[in-house]
Amino acid sequence: MVHLSTCRDSPRARLSVRPGTGRVFVLATVFVCAACGLVYELELVALASYLIGDSVTQASVVLSVMVFAMGIGSLLAKRLRLRAAVGFGLIEAALALVGGCSALVLYAAFAWGGGSRYALVGFSLMIGVLIGAEIPLLMTLIQRVSRQDPGGAVADLFAADYVGALAGGLAFPFFLLPLLGQLTGALLTGTVNAVAGGALVLWLFREDLTRRGRWWLIAVNVLVLAVLATATALAGDFELAARRAVYGPHVRVTVRTGVQEIVLTRSPRGTVDLFLNGRLRVDGRxxxxxxxxxxxxxxxxxxxxxxxxxxxxxxxxxxxxxxxxxxxxxxxxxxxxxxxxxxxxxxxxxxxxxxxxxxxxxxxxxxxxxxxxxxxxxxxxxxxxxxxxxxxxxxxxxxxxxxxxxxxxxxxxxxxxxxxxxxxxxxxxxxxxxxxxxxxxxxxxxxxxxxxxxxxxxxxxxxxxxxxxxxxxxxxxxxxxxxxxxxxxxVRGRPAGIAPSTLVHPRYPG
The missing domain is CATH 3.40.50.150 (Vaccinia Virus protein VP39)
Structure with a gap:
């Protein structure tokens, strides 16, 4: 926490608004970024559970790897404190791109690569590192906007962060997933993330940026938004191609209910197959x-x-x-x-x-x-x-x-x-x-x-x-x-030493 106290010695940012208003904008950005970060996390858990199975294991892998990576990101962010504004802008652009495209890449790895475990761990690491770098840089920025004791600044930042996480956690199952689906929902979250991070730096802290740095940051954000917009436009075609790679070319019906994805296929022999969440449940033959x-x-x-x-x-x-x-x-x-x-x-x-x-x-x-x-x-x-x-x-x-x-x-x-x-x-x-x-x-x-x-x-x-x-x-x-x-x-030959499975002690391997 040494870097928090030294932030008080950094020069006050040159702002076009009053310090109190600037502080509100920083905390609002913390709220949005926290919501986006939790959506990425839930997206990885949900998609991994759907593609790989055993949701307890997948959630444990994502959460543990991500928390570990957040610690690494916090340490790496110390090197960016002197250029906190441009560093935060670039990190948010990278997070928007990686998090927004994570679901698409995981689905592609499953459809054409036959598995997505390594991609899951890789995205958990990258997203965790980027999320972990946010708070130290935001702490530096809010200290430059409004002179505050470190304890008060930490309380404000984490309050906004936790409330934002609540909003993201509720938005994912009740809005993004049922209305937009996993792919488009992640891409939209990335877009919101890029806009929030870029707007804060390019508007509130624009006087702290060099002319060259400002244009580089604009170019990076425009490129990220263009990639996300293109991916969103092509998400339907991509999903159709990936679904055919998974289920074969004879997909007849695809229905996404509030419980699961239902797919019906018809084989060349005319038999009907029923898939629930990617798993074959009824084989017509x-x-x-x-x-x-x-x-x-x-x-x-x-x-x-x-x-x-x-x-x-x-x-x-x-x-x-x-x-x-x-x-x-x-x-x-x-x-x-x-x-x-x-x-x-x-x-x-x-x-x-x-x-x-x-x-x-x-x-x-x-x-x-x-x-x-x-x-x-x-x-x-x-x-x-x-x-x-x-x-x-x-x-x-x-x-x-x-x-x-x-x-x-x-x-x-x-x-x-x-x-x-x-x-x-x-x-x-x-x-x-x-x-x-x-x-x-x-x-x-x-x-x-x-x-x-x-x-x-x-x-x-x-x-x-x-x-x-x-x-x-x-x-x-x-x-x-x-x-x-x-x-x-x-079936004979029952083995000895088998224990029953209960609600509090499930014993079935994934």
């Missing part, structure tokens, strides 16, 4: 084998009332309603966009056999965990057709608490079927699901079915198997496959 393996074993006992957790695509419901004696099927789906597509899209509705036309099917739009917490009627069959447990937002649906809630609504003699992930490639996750269900008070029977066919590309399925767990209060028996698409068999 393998769908019937998968849902038959998930649903049919649970239907061998009583099955008058069926509850499906997830499964808004209607495929599990369609498989359940093929069985005689089914009086009602209740689907609890978080995203109404999935249900809407399953009802109206010709390809997806044909794949689910127009299940939503069946009067026995009822849909509840809710989070399955929250919905189960309220007293419910009993169900003969519960099907958990939810994303893999390795995806961080899904881990609560594979917890002891969740299965305990599901067991409360399971009728006597009823069965619970859970998709538990592949046995061969992720045995730890598979057996953790099985142990967690056992710990919730149900008896289990783990089984597997032949998995998906090979697919090319970063988002496609790879050969393997599907793993499931069948559970009930009595020891469940595995029914024969009945023919007509695939087979399943009990």
């Amino acid at each position: 393998d769908e019937r084998r998968y849902h038959k393996a998930l649903v049919a074993p649970a239907m061998s006992g009583p099955h008058r009332r069926v509850l499906i957790l997830g499964g808004g695509d209607g495929l599990a419901a369609a498989e359940a309603m093929k069985h005689r004696g089914v009086a009602s099927v209740t689907v609890v789906e978080l995203d109404p966009g999935v249900e809407r597509l399953a009802r109206t899209d010709p390809g997806l509705s044909a794949l689910n056999g127009h299940a939503y036309r069946d009067p026995r099917l009822h849909v509840i739009t809710a989070d399955a965990f929250t919905w189960l917490r309220s007293p419910r009627q009993r169900y003969d069959v519960i099907i958990s057709d939810l994303p893999d447990p390795g995806i961080t937002p899904s881990t609560k649906f594979y917890s002891e608490e969740f299965y305990g809630l599901a067991a409360r609504v399971l009728a006597p003699g009823g069965r619970l079927a859970v998709h538990a992930g592949p046995v061969e490639t992720r045995p730890d996750s598979f057996w953790t699901v099985e142990e967690t269900i056992r710990t919730a008070g149900l008896r289990t029977l783990p089984y597997r079915a032949a998995g998906p066919a090979a697919r090319p590309g970063p988002t496609r399925a790879t050969p393997g198997d599907w793993g499931f767990v069948l559970a009930s209060r009595a020891r469940p028996l595995l029914s024969p496959d009945g023919g007509g698409g695939g087979s399943w068999a009990e």
Whole structure:
């Protein structure tokens, strides 16, 4: 903090406004820059979680690397204190360019490079260094505008900084992301950042700049704004090209809901594939084998009332309603966009056999965990057709608490079927699901079915198997496959020492 006290000895800036007004402008710039900085940070976390998965790990990487880099930036900024105005202007221009283009470059690395981990770390470092250099230079500038004791100046700067961070943190999920999307939202933030930093230096501190320095700063900011404007204009074409690189050339429908991005593709063979946040959730070629393996074993006992957790695509419901004696099927789906597509899209509705036309099917739009917490009627069959447990937002649906809630609504003699992930490639996750269900008070029977066919590309399925767990209060028996698409068999060799997963101690690797 030595440099803070020495700032008081620096000459007062030559301003065209009163010192009090100049101080307000500096603090307003701190507010804007802090908001932009937090948006960059949240943008990196959100996009990395979407592209790479395991949001806890990605958030930890971004935050730790960025905080470390901010310390480096603060140290490097000491060299710029004597030219604080021009230094701050150049740093804000660089931050606007790097932060504004970060989402675009990360998406490009994922689409054409197959991964974006190294780009994530690189941008976290660069943005952190630039953000860390802001406060020391702003401290110097505010000391030159208004003679203040260092303690008061620090309090004012950090107050503006924290309030700005609040504004940026709220703007990202409630305005930028839903209205503009990740790419355009980041580019717009960069534009605001460049304008705020450039305006402060070129207007308030213009007398402190040499003629040459002023023109250099103008040229740099114009170039940055031109790059951001060009990228914004081309963002739609870029996103289309990147999406084709990720999903293939046959993208039919793209919908961004308040929950996720939904993409429907049609292969040259005419099959429909459904992607949620870049991950293949329904493979048209393998769908019937998968849902038959998930649903049919649970239907061998009583099955008058069926509850499906997830499964808004209607495929599990369609498989359940093929069985005689089914009086009602209740689907609890978080995203109404999935249900809407399953009802109206010709390809997806044909794949689910127009299940939503069946009067026995009822849909509840809710989070399955929250919905189960309220007293419910009993169900003969519960099907958990939810994303893999390795995806961080899904881990609560594979917890002891969740299965305990599901067991409360399971009728006597009823069965619970859970998709538990592949046995061969992720045995730890598979057996953790099985142990967690056992710990919730149900008896289990783990089984597997032949998995998906090979697919090319970063988002496609790879050969393997599907793993499931069948559970009930009595020891469940595995029914024969009945023919007509695939087979399943009990999985033996349960390892010792497996611990259950809970809300406060999730145990699924990413």
